[in-house]
Amino acid sequence: MANSIYLDNQATTPLDPAVLEVMLPFLTSKFGNPHSASHAYGWETEAAIDVARAQVSSLIKAQEPNEIYFTSGATEANNLAIKGTMQAYGRERPHMVTVNTEHKCVLETMRYCESMGFSLTVVPVNAKGLVEIDSLEKAITNKTAIVSVMAVQNEIGTIQDIKTIATLAHSKGALFHTDAAQGFGKIPLDVQDMTIDLMSISGHKIYGPKGVGALYVKKGVRLVSQIHGGTQEDGLRAGTQAPALCAGLGMAASLAETSMITEHTRIRHLQETLLNALINLYPPLVVNGSLDERWVGNLNISFPGINGDRLIANLRAIALSSGSACSSGSATGSFVLKALDLPKELISSSLRLGIGRFTTEEDIQIAIEHFKSALEKLGKL
Known part of the structure; x- marks a missing residue:
């Protein structure tokens, strides 16, 4: 209006004009399937996705671009991170920990896992919206597979102490996941320094397109795929990639890194x-x-x-x-x-x-x- x-x-967020400019060729002349490996139409869209992967990787200081897996958004990334972890590690470590102010897609995914036989502890926050480290420490056990705490809360904007929480999770042998939909591109996030294992990312929160996001998966972390039917995204997420959306997310990440x-x-x-x-x-x-x-x-x-x-x-x-x-x-x-x-x-x-x-x-x-x-x-x- x-x-x-x-x-x-x-x-x-509104689409940044620079993002739209990068996307447009892949909605018109550069229409190739990035998985078509026998001709130039496929090669150029595959190359664009590789560039976008590197741009997202650079913003969060990942060790290598191949740790970035494109999804339809942060909700899918959260589902893949949590369900994928529990299916991979849940037999030996059947427990999950999160916070009561998490986005519903994290809370409901964990409750779904709970309905499948895993156990869940939801830790309350204080009056400022911050989780107390002592309370979190008591909740994590040697049976905890994953601790998930949002980087920036979507309703009240509070920033959690992600580095300390990740260190605490690792001290008990658990993986640490953060829903960074509201933090990605807005606050400094260094997955290596903060020792983050899994990070969910959204495109439309940082002036990129809707319908695209990503999951950072630290090298060596095992996940069970949730979408089957192809070998795309290194076998972790089947389905033809959307070059325009991936390119848009990549450019949005690049703009955020510089500004x-x-x-x-x-x-x-x-x-x-x-x-x-x-x-x-x-x-x-x-x-x-x-x-x-x-x-x-x-x-x-x-x-x-x-x-x-x-x-x-x-x-x-x-x-x-x-x-x-x-x-x-x-x-x-x-x-x-x-x-x-x-x-x-x-x-x-x-x-x-x-x-x-x-x-x-x-x-x-x-x-x-x-x-x-x-x-x-x-x-x-």
Whole structure:
């Protein structure tokens, strides 16, 4: 919508024009099947996928590009990481550990595995949305196959201490997996330094296309394939690869690698401008989750004393959300905010504002004016 201010960058991000430019040839003239090994049409699309694999690998500092496996998105990558691990290692190590603020595709995949006979421990977070290391340590045993903790929480933006958690998992002989859909390309992620075994990646969260993601699998880690029917992706994920989508993800990763630091500084400024203005307009405002250990583009806030639905109804000119896009429509309220043990009043009046690459200073100022108008209409100013 041309007249709408877009502040929902956690749900999805607009496609970067540079990404589209790279993708277009593979939607038109370069249409070959990358698995056609006998002619140039196949060779050029296979080469493009190799370039994309290297670009994704470079951003997360993987040891080699072949540790990157393309998927349809982070949800598939999470399923492959968790189910694949349990099928490969679960006989000797039938236990899984995760955190209660994980994305539903992690929680539900682990619960599916639990229904198949494996055991699961879900560790709570504290009031800031961070998992306590002592609690996690108690949960992991010598029968734990996998520990899965999200790098950046999708609703409240909290950044977990991934390196420490990975070290803890390894001390008990478990693999460490992180759903990095919201962290990939936004915060520094070095899989070798952080000793990450498995990392799930999404394209449309970093100005790339929807329908593509990747799973980083550390060399030597065994997974059982979840999609059968071909030898693609080194036999781990059957199905014809989509060169346009892979090329788009690769370019998005490359752009993120060169702009991450400057973007972080610029977006932090916009976040501070917006938050300070909203606090001045409505001093009772509460920030949900840690403000320090947080991706700066995520601002989850509550307006105590205001009906959240009525507030959103008066902010139609701003694209925002009241929680995860994947949980949109839920009548029970955010399970993530409930996990922070927030009172019902704060949960029901919460909004998530997502600032991104294409958000401007002007957008923020216009958004502030819309909030001012909405609060006036509700009799709160």
